[in-house]
Amino acid sequence: xxxxxxxxxxxxxxxxxxxxxxxxxxxxxxxxxxxxxxxxxxxxxxxxxxxxxxxxxxxxxxxxxxxxxxxxxxxxxxxxxxxxxxxxxxxxxxxxxxxxxxxxxxxxxxxxxxxxxxxxxxxxxxxxxxxxxxxxxxxxxxxxxxxxxx
Amino acid sequence: xxxxxxxxxxxxxxxxxxxxxxxxxxxxxxxxxxxxxxxxxxxxxxxxxxxxxxxxxxxxxxxxxxxxxxxxxxxxxxxxxxxxxxxxxxxxxxxxxxxxxxxxxxxxxxxxxxxxxxxxxxxxxxxxxxxxxxxxxxxxxxxxxxxxxxxxxxxxxxxxxxxxxxxxxxxxxxxxxxxxxxxxxxxxxxxxxxxxxxxxxxxxxxxxxxxxxxxxxxxxxxxxxxxxxxxxxxxxxxxxxxxxxxxxxxxxxxxxxxxxxxxxxxxxxxxxxxxxxxxxxxxxxxxxxxxxxxxxxxxxxxxxxxxxxxxxxxxxxxxxxxxxxxxxxxxxxxxxxxxxxxxxxxxxxxxxxxxxxxxxxxxxxxxxxxxxxxxxxxxxxxxxxxxxxxxxxxxxxxxxxxxxxxxxxxxxxxxxxxxx
Numbered sequence: 001x002x003x004x005x006x007x008x009x010x011x012x013x014x015x016x017x018x019x020x021x022x023x024x025x026x027x028x029x030x031x032x033x034x035x036x037x038x039x040x041x042x043x044x045x046x047x048x049x050x051x052x053x054x055x056x057x058x059x060x061x062x063x064x065x066x067x068x069x070x071x072x073x074x075x076x077x078x079x080x081x082x083x084x085x086x087x088x089x090x091x092x093x094x095x096x097x098x099x100x101x102x103x104x105x106x107x108x109x110x111x112x113x114x115x116x117x118x119x120x121x122x123x124x125x126x127x128x129x130x131x132x133x134x135x136x137x138x139x140x141x142x143x144x145x146x147x148x149x150x
Numbered sequence: 151x152x153x154x155x156x157x158x159x160x161x162x163x164x165x166x167x168x169x170x171x172x173x174x175x176x177x178x179x180x181x182x183x184x185x186x187x188x189x190x191x192x193x194x195x196x197x198x199x200x201x202x203x204x205x206x207x208x209x210x211x212x213x214x215x216x217x218x219x220x221x222x223x224x225x226x227x228x229x230x231x232x233x234x235x236x237x238x239x240x241x242x243x244x245x246x247x248x249x250x251x252x253x254x255x256x257x258x259x260x261x262x263x264x265x266x267x268x269x270x271x272x273x274x275x276x277x278x279x280x281x282x283x284x285x286x287x288x289x290x291x292x293x294x295x296x297x298x299x300x301x302x303x304x305x306x307x308x309x310x311x312x313x314x315x316x317x318x319x320x321x322x323x324x325x326x327x328x329x330x331x332x333x334x335x336x337x338x339x340x341x342x343x344x345x346x347x348x349x350x351x352x353x354x355x356x357x358x359x360x361x362x363x364x365x366x367x368x369x370x371x372x373x374x375x376x377x378x379x380x381x382x383x384x385x386x387x388x389x390x391x392x393x394x395x396x397x398x399x400x401x402x403x404x405x406x407x408x409x410x411x412x413x414x415x416x417x418x419x420x421x422x423x424x425x426x427x428x429x430x431x432x433x434x435x436x437x438x439x440x441x442x443x444x445x446x447x448x449x450x451x452x453x454x455x456x457x458x459x460x461x462x463x464x465x466x467x468x469x470x471x472x473x474x475x476x477x478x479x480x481x482x483x484x485x486x487x488x489x490x491x492x493x494x495x496x497x498x499x500x501x502x503x504x505x506x507x508x509x510x511x512x513x514x515x516x517x518x519x520x521x522x523x524x525x526x527x528x529x530x531x532x533x534x535x536x537x538x539x540x541x542x543x544x545x546x547x548x549x550x551x552x553x554x555x556x557x558x559x560x561x562x563x564x565x566x567x568x569x570x
Contacts, residue, residue, distance in 0.1 A: 004517045008510075008568050017505075039509050039525045040539050062539045064507035065569070122513060 006118030007125070008065065015069035020076050021058040030142060034061075034135030036127050041067045045135045053082050059132060066125050070116055071132035077113055083140050089113070090133050097126050167464040173549050175200040175456070186519030189554040194339050194498055194545030195523050196389045197370055199453075203393055206452035210445045218444055219418055219435070233444050236451025237434075243454045244384060245375040246401050250433035253400040253407075254442050258366040259289040261385030261400035262333065264437060265362055266293040268410040270331065276302030278330040281354075283308040283316055283345070284535055285338040288528045290364045294333060303330070310535060314341035314490040318349060325357050332361045336368035336384075340529040340543065341490030342473075342498030344372070351380050360406065366390055366398075370547060371469060371496040373462055376401050388446060392547075393453035397446030400437070407433050414439040465548045469497045472546045476555045483562050489536050497546035500527070503562075506569045508540040514568060515542075518561035 030047035041063030048056040057078050059071045074093075078086050092110055096117055119129045173179050176198045181188050190198060210232070216225035218233050240252050255261045274280070280294045284307050291305075298305050306329075308321045316334075332354045337344050347363055354361045362383035368374055369391045376384050383406075387398040402410075412419055412430055416439035422429040430436045476499055480486055485504030503511060512524030523543045526533045533539060544558060 002517075004514060004568070007513070013569065040530065040533065041509075042539070064509035066510070125509070125513060128509060 003118065003121045007122055009115055009118065011073075011112070011115045012065060012069040015072040016065035019059075019068055019072040021072065021079075022060065023058045024060055025056055025058050028056075028058075030139045032135050032139035034131050034138070036063070036067070036131050038127060039064070041128060041131055043067065043071055043132050043135055045071075045132065045139045047136070047139050049083075054078050054080065054086065057136075063131070064125075064128050066116075066119060066128040067131050070129040073113055073115070074132045074136065077111070078136065086136065086140060090137050093133055094130060096120065097129050165461075165464060167461070167468040167548060169468065169549060169551055172460075173551075175202075176549055177201065177204070179549060183519045183521070184517050186517075187557075189518075189520040189557045191544040191546065191550065191554070191558065192521045192523050193370065193547040193550075194367060194390070194527075194543060196395065197392045197547055198549070199392055199394070200456050202456050203449050203452045207394060207445050207449045210448050214448075215445075217441055229444055232448050232451075233442075236447045236454075239451040239454040240399050243369075243374075243457075244399075244401050245377050247377060248404055251401055251404050251407065253402065253434045253437045254447050255385075255398050255400050255437075256396055256443070257387040257389070257398035258364060258385045259293075261383075261398060262290055262362065262364065263293045264400055264413045265333075265383050265385075265402070266297045268413045268437075269360075269406065270294075270297040270303075271301060272409075272411055274301050274303045274330050277328055278303040279306050279324075279326070279328045280304070281306045281308060281321070281324055281329055281332045281334075281359075283334050284310045285314060285316070285341055285343060285529065285532050286333075286335055287339050287364065287366070288530070290333055290335060291531070294331075304328075307531075308334075310343075310532075313492050314338065314343045314532075315492045315494075316343070316345050316350070318346070318353070321350065322353060325353060325359070329354075329357060329359050332359055333364070334361070335364040335366075336374075337365075337371065337496045337498075338490070338529075338532070339367045339498070340500055340527040340532045340541070341492065342495040342500070342545075343490060343492040344368075344494040344496055346494075347379050347381065355380070360403075367496065367498075372466075382406055388450040388453065391450075391453055392456060393450035394443075394446040397443045397450050399450075404433060407437070412436050412439065416440045418442075460548070468548055469546060472550055472552065472555065473497050473499070475552050476544065476546070476558070479555055479559050480562065483559070484566065486562070489538065489541050497550075498543060499545075500541040500543045502538050502541050503565065506565060508542040510569070511542045511562075511565050514565045515558070515561045518557065518564060520558050520561045522558075 025046035028046035032045050034043045043061035046058045057075045116129050119125050178198045216229040218230040237252050241249050306324050309317050336347050351361045360382040363381045365384050365386040369386045382403045384401040389395040419431050419436050419439040420428050421431045487502050489500040508524040515522055525540050
């Protein structure tokens with residue numbers, strides 16, 4: 001497969017076309033906005049927590065296929081996880097996107113999220129893939145300021 | 151390009167621009183990207199450099215490097231005379247009346263900040279109004295917002311129509327007793343619109359309001375004559391007109407520059423310093439504190455010489471052909487919409503594709519060797535005006551060809567295939 005095919009895999013194109021959990025949560029108890037000033041990608045993450053566990057998670061916003069698919073995959077993956085598990089996944093995803101590309105294929109317990117590993121060959125797109133993750137991190141912390149990828 | 155115009159009558163039937171021979175002057179154009187021949191359509195961001203510019207930089211650091219305006223030794227005098235020679239070339243390039251009206255700066259952004267902070271802080275106050283347009287680059291918005299915060303002035307915005315043209319009637323309506331400054335782009339970087347700047351200046355001057363023009367996107371495409379336009383300030387960057395990065399020019403009317411305080415303090419901008427009082431240097435040095443980008447200035451002079459060697463009737467005809475050819479070719483693509491359809495346009499095509507974000511378009515085009523800009527083009531209010539988050543922009547220079555546009559069209563079909 002070419003690098004481009006690695007980037008735009010079927011699963012990513014599918015999540016871009018029909019993003020999961022693409023809605024607002026009216027009674028969300030955590031909410032954060034993320035913004036990528038480089039390209040104008042914008043995302044809002046909504047969280048509903050119960051006993052430290054993510055009971056419901058959703059997102060809205062506009063952006064490229066990579067940022068949309070990444071946010072969609074993330075919401076699917078984080079539902080039911082604890083805040084600590086979410087933080088741990090954040091670190092692994094971050095490592096996968098920014099680390100050495102050759103070390104990626106070894107499973108890192110990321111499951112479906114490894115589909116995003118093709119992004120590391122496209123340094124200009126890493127911020128697209130990580131925006132939703134930065135935003136959920138800031139939502140969990142309850143930080144008032146908007147998350148950015150800068 | 152001025153020199154060429156002064157000596158030649160406009161040719162009614164200009165011959166074709168010899169693009170193949172021009173391309174040989176730009177060494178970078180032959181390189182490959184991702185194994186494909188480079189198609190460089192990101193000239194609005196920065197242009198490539200011809201051999202004479204690269205050679206001038208190389209020669210300066212190899213044989214001529216020294217600081218200017220200070221040493222009595224041979225090299226210092228040589229570097230000073232080369233740098234001042236470049237200033238003379240730039241005066242001719244924009245047809246300024248006087249040499250001291252040409253101020254070397256880092257680029258358009260610094261030029262606009264200079265005027266906002268020097269002219270603006272001295273002559274504008276609470277309740278005064280500054281007029282910009284809805285198609286400005288951030289560098290012609292933010293410096294004025296900063297000034298507004300400092301002095302309590304207010305920013306007013308001339309709207310644009312759906313084709314991306316300035317609505318002159320709205321400009322007439324905005325002008326009033328409180329209007330103290332107008333700052334507007336000559337050519338829009340995001341839309342390609344060529345603004346009727348003579349008309350804008352005439353309207354502003356009727357109310358005694360000075361006008362700054364952001365010429366960053368104009369100088370690579372059009373001959374500019376500041377006396378004919380009659381503007382008070384004209385700002386442009388070297389790197390978009392085939393010169394080096396880190397150098398640009400602020401043209402200012404001497405009567406205004408004389409009244410303005412220095413922008414930065416330091417060496418070269420003074421005539422006498424004591425701890426009690428400092429006397430500032432004369433124009434243009436009053437605005438040129440510190441050691442400037444000497445190599446850059448000399449390199450920019452070389453770019454001006456290069457441009458003067460081209461037939462600008464041929465350049466204009468070639469760029470018009472590229473724009474028309476590209477517009478026709480890409481409009482045929484399913485779901486593609488061009489943003490910016492002004493009657494008067496420079497070689498810029500911004501577009502959006504249904505269901506495909508500009509960023510994804512940019513990545514796929516890049517894999518085909520085609521370099522474009524994807525994003526908001528530092529003109530977020532323009533994106534908001536057209537209700538799009540971002541566009542893909544192909545911006546042409548005189549060294550581009552129809553064959554390259556064919557490659558772009560082929561690459562766009564690959565985008566559709568990926569997202570089909």
